[in-house]
Amino acid sequence: MQLTGIHHLTAITARPADNHGFYTGTLGMRLVKKTVNQDDVSAYHLFYADGEASPGSDLTFFDFRVRPERRGTHSITRTGLRVAGEASLRWWAERLASEEVRHGAIHERDGRLTLDFEDAEGQRLALIDDGGAGDAYAWAKSSVPAEHQIRGLGPITMSVPKSAPTDMVLRDLMGMRQVRDYDGPDATKTLVYEIGDGGPAAELHVAIEPGLPVAEQGAGAVHHVAFRIPDQDYGAWADRLKSVRNRVPSSGPVDRFYFRSLYFREPNGILFEIATDGPGFAADEPKETLGERLALPPFLEPRRAEIERGLKPLATIP
Template sequence: MNLKGFHHLTAVTADAPGNYRFYTEALGLRLVKKTVNQDDTSAYHLFYADGVGSPGTDITFFDWPVGRERRGSHSVTRTGLRVGSEASLGWWQQRFKTLGVQQAGIAEENGRPTLAFEDHEGQRLALVVDSHGDAHPWEQSPVPAEHQIRGLGPITMSVADPDPTDMVLTKLMNMTAAGRSGDTLIYRMDGPGAVGELHVTVDPSLPPAQQGAGGVHHVAFNIPYADYDAWASRLRSMRVPNSGPVDRFWFKSLYFREPNGVLFELATDAPGFATDEPMDKLGTTLSLPPFLENRRTEIEAGLKRL
């Protein structure tokens, strides 16, 4: 029962059309699923990923009419996106300059060349050189295949007290403490390279973050479909308050908060986004799980055009 790395990360936008433009046109990711928040069908849930919608490549967004995030602790503070080579970082640095994307200089972080940047709402991101795992470029991306984003990792969260979080990560979730870099603790999962690396920064001086546009809602970890029931039993047996089983149709989920308040999800690697759409048509129409299909007309009427 080991985690396979990250499954997806879900953030918040207050500008779905601008979000769609940035992540598909500027970053060249594929919109693999255009759906709604199943708990709030007035809001889009947009999934951007690699060319085939692989688990571990998705950055997803809820579209809510909210103000900007107030940054702080008890939150995910940066999302890493993997690229294949240091030459790609130079290409992206020039692209960001041309597009006017806010960026920092290329620097080495934890042994990997890294280019930190932000989207138009202040979402904190970083391109990280890591060539582990398979690459699945999107043929229609405006970004050349050799420079395309390969997936997630590492992801950084901030906590005030590391000890309770460490207990959950190592004893419940079977991560391995892999050292530290300054005030940042590094944890490893079974995923190859950076997709299996969670960073926990310790800063008790920060106030708790207030969620909003440009912030992260939750981070999801990848589990084999066959292990789902065992993970549900594990959470129960260790008396971890959690959502209980939740079927999202494209994957199954379990939700719980770690002790510093960051929302975690365990999400299965199957059945996948091609369950209800052909691979070549992913994300081209509004996709709804079967239990919402009878409300399609109502739901579509409440959504803005992308």
């Protein structure tokens, strides 16, 4: 029973139409599911991924009309997006510059070439050279050439003031391995934890930053990160979290229809999710037309008319 990698990462936008334009236009990702936050159906939940809507490629956004994030520790601070090779990073550097996207220079971090950038709301992202390892599923309708398209998520970087409490959960509860460390910006020590077979699609980087204020979530922040498990391991993970509920309170089983989830906070307050690979986003609409209509899971479908009336117009979203 083992985590196999990053499943998805969910962030916050206060400008969903602009968000859609950036992630499908500038970044060339595919909108694979246009649905609602199942806990607050007045808000959209937008899922961007690769051409096949593969687990591990989903970067998702809650549509919360909130003020900007106050940056700090106790938070996820940067989301890695994998591309194949230095040539792709050079291509992306030119594209970001031409679109006037705030970005840094290509540099090496933890032994990999990296290009940091931000969206218009300050969402901190990085393009990571993954060497072309593993499967990739390009989207034929993307504005980005297939060879330069984003291949998936990872690594994910989070900030904590001290590592010991988080380390206990990552190692003992989640079965991660601390495999190395490196010095980040301002000589910040960053610990690298590996999941499953490892590699950039299966890494969590923990920066130790005791001098920072506590972050306040808002637009441009990350809401949570989810880790992958095979469908058949879900019950065992639910039992595992239940067995430590006095030390690590958790949600218990939550059926999101497109996958099944378990939620808990690590000791520094960062929200983690464990999610199954299946059944996937084609459970309620053809794979060829994913994201082209408002999709509601069966338990919300009887409320479609009410939900559609309550949603804010998103005229630029197909």
